Amino acid sequence: MFIDSHCHINFPELSVRMPEILGKMADNRVSHALCVSVDLPDFPQVLALAEQYPHIFASVGVHPDYEETPEPTVDDLVRLSQHPKIVAIGETGLDYYRLQGDLEWQRERFRVHIRASRATGKPLIIHTRSASEDTIRIMREEGAAIEAGGAAGVMHCFTESLEVAQAAMAMGFYISFSGIVTFKSAKELQAVALAVPLERMLIETDSPYLAPVPYRGKMNEPGFVPHVAEFIANLKGIPVEQVAQHTTDNFFNLFNVMR
Numbered sequence: 001m002f003i004d005s006h007c008h009i010n011f012p013e014l015s016v017r018m019p020e021i022l023g024k025m026a027d028n029r030v031s032h033a034l035c036v037s038v039d040l041p042d043f044p045q046v047l048a049l050a051e052q053y054p055h056i057f058a059s060v061g062v063h064p065d066y067e068e069t070p071e072p073t074v075d076d077l078v079r080l081s082q083h084p085k086i087v088a089i090g091e092t093g094l095d096y097y098r099l100q101g102d103l104e105w106q107r108e109r110f111r112v113h114i115r116a117s118r119a120t121g122k123p124l125i126i127h128t129r130s131a132s133e134d135t136i137r138i139m140r141e142e143g144a145a146i147e148a149g150g151a152a153g154v155m156h157c158f159t160e161s162l163e164v165a166q167a168a169m170a171m172g173f174y175i176s177f178s179g180i181v182t183f184k185s186a187k188e189l190q191a192v193a194l195a196v197p198l199e200r201m202l203i204e205t206d207s208p209y210l211a212p213v214p215y216r217g218k219m220n221e222p223g224f225v226p227h228v229a230e231f232i233a234n235l236k237g238i239p240v241e242q243v244a245q246h247t248t249d250n251f252f253n254l255f256n257v258m259r
């Protein structure tokens with residue numbers, strides 16, 4: 001069985017096709033998916049999906065690319081995460097690629113999420129793009145690490161260097177690979193995936209974006225996540241079942257949910 005640790009099936013282009021999407025998950029042995037929240041106005045729909053389907057989990061958070069959206073407080077995040085199907089805080093983090101200028105608000109929002117994660121013990125889903133130094137620094141300053149009393153979490157859709165992966169793993173974080181790792185141009189990222197041990201790895205689609213090869217350029221969905229696992233298995237020269245087993249176990253360990 002495979003688990004998609006990060007998708008956005010509440011987005012309209014996917015939510016209108018829900019029966020088909022759930023069917024494809026079943027056909028491709030994708031047992032669970034985590035539907036990740038990107039802002040507070042959409043959170044009720046994310047939660048509704050998790051409440052409707054036993055094998056869909058959800059998170060609460062506000063994405064760093066959403067500038068014009070209600071700003072969450074620590075209390076908001078703590079309160080909204082008090083639900084057995086809300087298993088994580090995020091997605092949060094820093095993105096200096098999509099947005100430029102004075103991004104102090106992004107860093108402040110990121111800190112709020114880390115505080116909520118520490119308060120609830122629910123792990124973080126961290127998005128970082130062209131901002132790895134500040135991301136790691138703020139994770140340290142706010143005590144995101146297990147040994148600092150934090151709940152750790154996952155560096156999602158990982159595209160950074162091995163050094164960044166190692167810094168996050170040293171804090172107890174997992175590294176999640178998306179369809180990007182399957183792209184021909186992603187040689188450096190493939191070297192990172194080769195070096196990240198299966199014990200610290202998750203897989204994801206980040207659908208509807210970033211469909212893995214052979215669906216590159218098409219609309220992505222959770223049922224495609226085995227292609228990420230197969231690519232990593234080939235890279236490491238191991239059976240895909242081994243990647244499936246570890247990434248599934250890791251998911252249940254990190255998000256502290258019953259199978």
Ligand SMILES: [Zn+2]
Pocket residue numbers: 091127156157
């Ligand atoms: Zn993201």
Ligand SMILES: [Zn+2]
Pocket residue numbers: 006007008036091206
């Ligand atoms: Zn995402």
